[in-house]
Every structure is written in C-alpha cells, then in structure tokens.
Amino acid sequence: MTLPKLGVALLAAIALAGGLVFWAPTQVLNALASSNTxxxxxxxSYGPGERQLVDVYRPRRAAPRxxxxxxxxxxxxSWTRGERADFAFVGEALASRGILTMVADYRLYPEVRYPEFLKDSATAVAWALTHADRLGGNxxxxxxxGHSxxxxxxxxxxxxxxxxxAAGRSPRELAGFIGLAGPYDFLPIENPDAKPVFFHPxxxxxxxxxxxxxxxxxxxxxxxxxxDKLVNPQRNTQALATKLQSLGVPVTLKFYERASHMTMIGAFGAPLRWLVPVLDDVTAFVNGPPG
Known part of the structure; x- marks a missing residue:
C-alpha cells in the first residue's frame, strides 16, 4: 500500500470508528479493494422493480466440489438509504475467501414501509437459491x-x-444466518429515521x-x-444468541472490543481488517460443518 493510500485508509478508519457518516468512507474502501480476487x-434482476437488483461477485479461485x-x-x-454499489468491498472481501457473494438492493422508505423490504429480500434469496448452481455456487x-x-x-x-x-422457499433451505450489529428486539423505536418505517407508535x-x-x-x-452506541449489543445480539442456544440452535457468538457499529462492516475492507477479525470469523463460519 502506498503512503497516500495508507493516509486515506487511516482517515476512513477514523471516520468509521467515530461513528461518523458511513457512506463516504465506503467509497474509500471500494477504491482500495482488490480487483484481482x-x-x-x-x-x-431478481424482480421487476428498479431496486430489485443484485451484484454477483464470483471468486477467481477454482470452485470446490x-x-x-x-x-x-x-x-x-435504517431502511431509508443505501446502495449495493456502496458495498463492493464486502463482495470483494468474501469472494477473495472463496465465497460466491450477492449484494442485494431492496426498496427503502419512503417508497415502502415494513414489510415490503422483507418481501424484496426474500425474493432476492429465492433468486440466489434458484441460480446458485448456474453461477458456480452450491x-x-x-x-x-446482513449488517445493521x-x-x-x-x-x-x-x-x-x-x-x-411467500417467495416459494423455506428457511430450512438456508445453510446459515450471519447477523452483524443487528437490531432484533428494538421496540419502542428510538431512531427517528426508523420510526415511520414501522408505523411508530x-x-x-x-x-x-x-x-x-x-x-x-x-x-x-x-x-x-x-x-455499540447505535444498537444495544446485549439487548439484541446477546439476547438472540441466548434464545437460539436455549432452543438447541448452533450459534457462534462474537463480541469485538475494538469495533464500532460502523466498523463491524467496515472491517471487511482491506485497509481496516486489522481492527477486528470479523472477515476471518465469518469465513470460518461459512466453511464450518453444517449445523
């Protein structure tokens, strides 16, 4: 990494670690992502809508059996902003580890409210299940x-x-679920951006x-x-892990000391991977034995 690139990467790290606006630093992470992996x-298109689109990142390495x-x-x-192109660095990171990755858009507020973005997400996953084999996936x-x-x-x-x-599929077809800094128990909603999404109150x-x-x-x-200052990790991540474990579901639970809400995903970018080993941990989970 050249010195100018290192300086830009450090600026991105400072912005992410401080919980500042995330969308500009993702452009830095995308710019520094490898194109060789x-x-x-x-x-x-996974559906007819303008935002029902997915970018597919295929590893260059040979596919396993x-x-x-x-x-x-x-x-x-907050279900109000975001573009799949902002997260090219995530697609690159996972593809570099031999994982066929699909980064999906979904409709956002104010175009839609709950549960329409879940319908989009389900349709995207159904599309992935249908087309995985054709694309070289299993x-x-x-x-x-997902993140947040x-x-x-x-x-x-x-x-x-x-x-x-509703999309003609079942959760039983999934090999696993990976949640990073997710809100799983968040009523009543405090985030003003998210309130209208869920018809608060x-x-x-x-x-x-x-x-x-x-x-x-x-x-x-x-x-x-x-x-995490945005999504309480004990009320959400720990509570969901505890409940799933009590039901006998295999759960890998990781808390990261040097991460923030934003760097939980930012650390997938090459210049920020030193912060926390979340990419390594997710890769190990994906490659682990079935539950």
Missing part, C-alpha cells in the same frame, strides 16, 4: 447475511418462515426477530461491537 456481474458457498448480503441504513450452502438494518432483514428471513414461503405485530426464534432456525453467526 473476483469477477463481478452488476445489476442482475459442489460449488462455492454462497452469501446473500443485505446492507444497513445451492445446498446458501447463507443469508440489513441484519434485521436477514434475521427475519432466517427466523420467520412467512417471508421465504402503531407497530404491526410480529416485527421483532427475537420472537420468531425456534428450534428450526438455521445455524447462526451473531457478531457485534462490545460498545
């Missing part, structure tokens, strides 16, 4: 993953069978992932920053 197909494991990733942003090893609001989406698909059932029933935990849930990886 993967090929990318941008804008594959049966195909690469597959991760469908949903980004955060349809028996499809994982759903995206971890909520992923959790709801993994835990509440309504959404994948008239919340629809059944919106909280924690209440859908069951013995049939897929094996899960739950990670959070120990001192």
């Amino acid at each position: 993967h090929t990318v197909s941008q804008g594959a 049966g195909g690469w494991p597959v991760v469908v990733f949903f980004y955060g942003g 349809p028996q090893r499809v994982f759903v993953m 609001a995206g971890a909520y989406n992923a959790a709801m698909l993994a835990l509440d069978p309504r959404w994948l059932k 008239d919340y629809p029933p059944g919106t909280q992932p924690l209440e859908h935990a069951s013995r049939g849930a897929p094996r899960s990886f739950l990670g959070a920053a120990t001192s």
Whole structure:
C-alpha cells in the first residue's frame, strides 16, 4: 500500500470508528479493494422493480466440489438509504475467501414501509437459491447475511418462515444466518429515521426477530461491537444468541472490543481488517460443518 493510500485508509478508519457518516468512507474502501480476487456481474434482476437488483461477485479461485458457498448480503441504513454499489468491498472481501457473494438492493422508505423490504429480500434469496448452481455456487450452502438494518432483514428471513414461503422457499433451505450489529428486539423505536418505517407508535405485530426464534432456525453467526452506541449489543445480539442456544440452535457468538457499529462492516475492507477479525470469523463460519 502506498503512503497516500495508507493516509486515506487511516482517515476512513477514523471516520468509521467515530461513528461518523458511513457512506463516504465506503467509497474509500471500494477504491482500495482488490480487483484481482473476483469477477463481478452488476445489476442482475431478481424482480421487476428498479431496486430489485443484485451484484454477483464470483471468486477467481477454482470452485470446490459442489460449488462455492454462497452469501446473500443485505446492507444497513435504517431502511431509508443505501446502495449495493456502496458495498463492493464486502463482495470483494468474501469472494477473495472463496465465497460466491450477492449484494442485494431492496426498496427503502419512503417508497415502502415494513414489510415490503422483507418481501424484496426474500425474493432476492429465492433468486440466489434458484441460480446458485448456474453461477458456480452450491445451492445446498446458501447463507443469508446482513449488517445493521440489513441484519434485521436477514434475521427475519432466517427466523420467520412467512417471508421465504411467500417467495416459494423455506428457511430450512438456508445453510446459515450471519447477523452483524443487528437490531432484533428494538421496540419502542428510538431512531427517528426508523420510526415511520414501522408505523411508530402503531407497530404491526410480529416485527421483532427475537420472537420468531425456534428450534428450526438455521445455524447462526451473531457478531457485534462490545460498545455499540447505535444498537444495544446485549439487548439484541446477546439476547438472540441466548434464545437460539436455549432452543438447541448452533450459534457462534462474537463480541469485538475494538469495533464500532460502523466498523463491524467496515472491517471487511482491506485497509481496516486489522481492527477486528470479523472477515476471518465469518469465513470460518461459512466453511464450518453444517449445523
């Protein structure tokens, strides 16, 4: 890494660690991501809508017998902002570890409210299950993953069978769920951006992932920053892990001392991987034995 690039990377680290606006630093992480680890197909349609699109990151390394494991990733942003292109560094990071990665857009508020973005997310995962084999992936090893609001989406698909059932699929087809800094038990809502998304204060029933935990849930990886200031890690990550474990679901639980809410995903970027080993841990989980 050249000195100018190192300086830019350090600025990105400071911004992310301080919990400042995340979207500009992602451009830095994307700019510093390797182009030699993967090929990318941008804008594959999983539905008819303008935001029902997915970018597919295929590893350059040879696929194992049966195909690469597959991760469908949903980004955060309080269900009000975000673009799949902002998270190219996540696609690159996972593809560099031999994981076929799909970074999906979904409709946002104010265009839609709950539960429409869950319907989009379920349709994206159904598309991934259908097309995994054609793309070189293993349809028996499809994982759903998200950060922050995206971890909520992923959790709801993994835990509440309504959404994948409506898309012609089932959570039982998932090889695992990966949630990073996710909100799983967050009523009443304090975040002003998220309040209208869930019709505050008239919340629809059944919106909280924690209440859908069951013995049939897929094996899960739950990670959070120990001192997350935006999403309480004990109320959300620890509580969901405890409930799933009490039901006999295999759970890998990781808390990271040097991370913040933002660097839980920012650390997938090459210049920030020294902060916390979250990429290593997620890779180990994906490559681990079935639950």
